[in-house]
Amino acid sequence: MNRDERMKLMLIIGARPQIIKSAPIIHEAQKRKEIVFQLVHTGQHYDFEMSKIFFGELDLPDPVVNLGVGSGTHAFQTGKMMIELEKTIENLKPDMVMVPGDTNSTLAGALTAVKLQVPVSHVEAGARSYDMRMPEEVNRRLTDHCSTLLFASTRNCVEKLREEGIEKQQIKLSGDTMYDALLEHIGRSEKTGILKKMNLQSEEYAVLTLHRPENVDIPERLERIFKALASLRNLLIVFPVHPRTRQRLESLKIMQQKAAVEHIKLVEPLGYHEMLQLTKHAKMIFTDSGGLQKEAFWLHTPCITLRDTTEWTETIALGANVLVGSNPQKIIRAAEKIMKTKKGKARLQKLKNPFGDGHASKKILDFILKRG
Amino acid sequence: MKLFSDSFMVVAGTRPEIVKMAPIIRALEAKHLPYIFVHCGQHYDYNMSQQFIEELELPEPHYGFKVKAYSPGLQTARILTLIERVVKKEQPKVVLVEGDTNGVLASALAAVKLNVRVGHVEAGLRSFDLRMPEEHNRRLVDHMSKYLFAPTDTARKHLKDENVWGNIYVTGNTVIDAVIQHMPLAEKKSKIMKQIRFRRFALVTAHRAENVDNPDVLRNFVEAFTESPIPIVYPIHPRSRKRLRQQKMLKRLSDAENVQLLPPLGYFDFLMLMKNCTLIITDSGGIQEEATASPLRKPVLVTRLSTERPEAVETGFAKVVGTEKANILKAIKHVLTQRKETPKNSPYGDGDAARKIVGILEQDDDVGQH
Numbered sequence: 001m002n003r004d005e006r007m008k009l010m011l012i013i014g015a016r017p018q019i020i021k022s023a024p025i026i027h028e029a030q031k032r033k034e035i036v037f038q039l040v041h042t043g044q045h046y047d048f049e050m051s052k053i054f055f056g057e058l059d060l061p062d063p064v065v066n067l068g069v070g071s072g073t074h075a076f077q078t079g080k081m082m083i084e085l086e087k088t089i090e091n092l093k094p095d096m097v098m099v100p101g102d103t104n105s106t107l108a109g110a111l112t113a114v115k116l117q118v119p120v121s122h123v124e125a126g127a128r129s130y131d132m133r134m135p136e137e138v139n140r141r142l143t144d145h146c147s148t149l150l151f152a153s154t155r156n157c158v159e160k161l162r163e164e165g166i167e168k169q170q171i172k173l174s175g176d177t178m179y180d181a182l183l184e185h186i187g188r189s190e191k192t193g194i195l196k197k198m199n200l201q202s203e204e205y206a207v208l209t210l211h212r213p214e215n216v217d218i219p220e221r222l223e224r225i226f227k228a229l230a231s232l233r234n235l236l237i238v239f240p241v242h243p244r245t246r247q248r249l250e251s252l253k254i255m256q257q258k259a260a261v262e263h264i265k266l267v268e269p270l271g272y273h274e275m276l277q278l279t280k281h282a283k284m285i286f287t288d289s290g291g292l293q294k295e296a297f298w299l300h301t302p303c304i305t306l307r308d309t310t311e312w313t314e315t316i317a318l319g320a321n322v323l324v325g326s327n328p329q330k331i332i333r334a335a336e337k338i339m340k341t342k343k344g345k346a347r348l349q350k351l352k353n354p355f356g357d358g359h360a361s362k363k364i365l366d367f368i369l370k371r372g
Numbered sequence: 373m374k375l376f377s378d379s380f381m382v383v384a385g386t387r388p389e390i391v392k393m394a395p396i397i398r399a400l401e402a403k404h405l406p407y408i409f410v411h412c413g414q415h416y417d418y419n420m421s422q423q424f425i426e427e428l429e430l431p432e433p434h435y436g437f438k439v440k441a442y443s444p445g446l447q448t449a450r451i452l453t454l455i456e457r458v459v460k461k462e463q464p465k466v467v468l469v470e471g472d473t474n475g476v477l478a479s480a481l482a483a484v485k486l487n488v489r490v491g492h493v494e495a496g497l498r499s500f501d502l503r504m505p506e507e508h509n510r511r512l513v514d515h516m517s518k519y520l521f522a523p524t525d526t527a528r529k530h531l532k533d534e535n536v537w538g539n540i541y542v543t544g545n546t547v548i549d550a551v552i553q554h555m556p557l558a559e560k561k562s563k564i565m566k567q568i569r570f571r572r573f574a575l576v577t578a579h580r581a582e583n584v585d586n587p588d589v590l591r592n593f594v595e596a597f598t599e600s601p602i603p604i605v606y607p608i609h610p611r612s613r614k615r616l617r618q619q620k621m622l623k624r625l626s627d628a629e630n631v632q633l634l635p636p637l638g639y640f641d642f643l644m645l646m647k648n649c650t651l652i653i654t655d656s657g658g659i660q661e662e663a664t665a666s667p668l669r670k671p672v673l674v675t676r677l678s679t680e681r682p683e684a685v686e687t688g689f690a691k692v693v694g695t696e697k698a699n700i701l702k703a704i705k706h707v708l709t710q711r712k713e714t715p716k717n718s719p720y721g722d723g724d725a726a727r728k729i730v731g732i733l734e735q736d737d738d739v740g741q742h
Binding site: 074075079080085111112116145163165 | 443444445446448449450452453455456460474477481482484485486487503505508511512515516518533534535536537
């Protein structure tokens with residue numbers, strides 16, 4: 001094939017969860033001779049060191065551009081990214097811009113491209129919580145409506161896009177690329193020995209993650225959640241925690257009573273492989289993350305979601321995940337129910353996986369080459 | 373310190389946005405509701421727009437931003453940051469935006485990311501042409517708005533078809549309110565009619581690139597106008613003038629006995645011409661709407677192959693005549709001989725759209741954080 005006829009595909013990422021879901025796409029794109037691949041990192045996440053660890057674990061190439069935008073308010077950050085991305089797109093002249101997920105980098109990439117008349121493709125399209133207070137919901141919805149090609153993780157996502165008037169021929173049911181990544185890395189993750197390092201026994205602990213501002217930044221809400229967790233005395237809870245969140249926790253009343261929270265073990269943030277292992281062997285997961293709800297599902301670990309709504313309603317409908325918000329009774333009841341059953345994991349193993357067959361990235365690249 | 377608590381924020385940038393927001397500002401004032409008027413204009417146009425706000429006898433904006441930007445991304449980004457600052461400071465109950473420019477997109481996005489409700493005036497318009505940046509802007513703003521003020525049932529249907537998240541209200545178009553409210557000002561302030569050579573005339577506008585950039589279409593227009601059975605008054609857009617000169621057709625038009633060319637006109641002068649003409653020949657979308665307002669009620673010949681304002685055609689105000697000379701002439705003669713009255717009612721409302729919009733906002737008791 002003539003060099004000039006190759007398709008220039010620009011993938012824009014910025015936040016950590018996007019790195020995992022992009023990895024299989026990056027590897028697949030690098031295999032395709034018809035594609036000139038351009039990886040752009042907006043630098044949205046300030047924890048750049050953490051991003052670097054993920055890049056290493058997932059064997060990712062360095063981005064051709066790192067915009068180093070950093071943190072700020074939503075509008076400020078989105079605006080700053082748009083200014084930098086506009087220059088980058090004009091310099092590198094991609095034929096298509098691909099954006100995964102629902103972060104500010106996703107929306108900034110989609111808006112900038114569409115304003116420069118460059119077609120946009122959205123990975124993880126059609127996920128909906130219908131909760132517009134969540135900035136991610138705004139980002140997802142707007143990105144979908146900027147996009148020429150939309151890659152849906154599940155049939156449910158396809159239906160939601162169709163309900164919003166998006167044409168059938170624009171949508172491809174690809175499956176979820178995070179599942180591709182998980183299948184590829186679960187074997188390798190065995191080598192981390194993280195359970196041993198942390199002195200944990202399989203199915204005798206829970207994992208907690210919290211990062212959403214509505215949980216972390218509202219002290220009353222955080223207090224409610226930790227009061228509930230404190231009362232689960234028989235459950236060892238491992239909490240990989242961001243330094244910023246750790247500071248917030250120290251000011252909580254409940255955390256002053258050392259004896260009451262003895263069973264909650266705060267640890268440093270973990271890499272992708274370590275987290276996969278911890279999730280796989282956990283009795284249950286407490287989280288407010290979108291990605292971990294799916295990963296818990298794939299690893300057959302029951303999930304308790306500390307949010308009022310979720311965009312992954314499939315996992316709720318299948319009974320693998322439950323929404324508890326910050327309601328202490330609901331948190332305790334959900335956890336006790338899981339603690340009582342012996343066959344929690346066995347039941348989840350029997351569920352049909354609506355997120356595809358682990359070849360989402362291949363389907364995405366095929367579709368782009370056919371349609372782009 | 374914020375200026376008012378529980379305020380409504382009205383953001384307007386371009387002159388058409390100012391025209392269509394003016395009735396809403398007046399309706400808010402009439403009800404003594406606290407509001408904040410933000411003028412966020414293009415750098416090159418800002419002072420003209422500021423002057424225009426004064427001409428419409430609107431209150432002075434509480435905030436004014438001159439936006440200097442050379443690319444769409446930069447423009448959107450700048451407005452996003454500026455509006456965020458004001459929304460953060462004022463914490464309004466609702467941010468109202470109108471239309472489909474980059475400024476509208478940026479303002480709505482700034483508000484929604486701060487969890488402040490967005491109201492979109494003139495929601496649900498669709499051309500279904502995604503090559504136009506305005507189409508993206510409209511669609512995106514509709515998908516982040518809590519209040520969607522659709523001018524017509526057609527617009528409502530578009531929004532329903534896209535399963536938008538907010539509530540849809542069919543209110544009519546505030547452009548009709550604007551014509552009714554601004555007509556007396558135009559009568560008082562405009563002197564344009566003193567210049568017009570004809571008692572009866574057809575008012576012409578042509579500015580769309582697909583028409584004026586096409587020499588064949590331009591020739592059709594010039595021939596139709598010079599042979600028109602009714603004199604023509606043609607305020608000419610600089611772009612069209614340039615094209616006519618390039619095609620060596622300008623002299624033919626300006627020499628014609630029955631054609632009077634005018635420089636580009638202000639809003640009031642144009643309203644007076646619309647009021648005093650017999651018919652309108654245009655390729656503009658907005659004029660098709662304005663012409664149906666009760667003080668005007670003029671027949672319109674649309675010199676395009678299609679229109680995104682089907683309601684004006686369906687109700688008999690407008691006719692799509694295309695760009696062929698013979699068809700244009702035939703349509704002019706038809707209007708002149710038939711002399712059928714235009715309908716009593718405008719499909720875009722009877723001038724109470726702004727009152728309805730403000731009523732809805734006022735009544736919604738859980739207004740605030742959504």
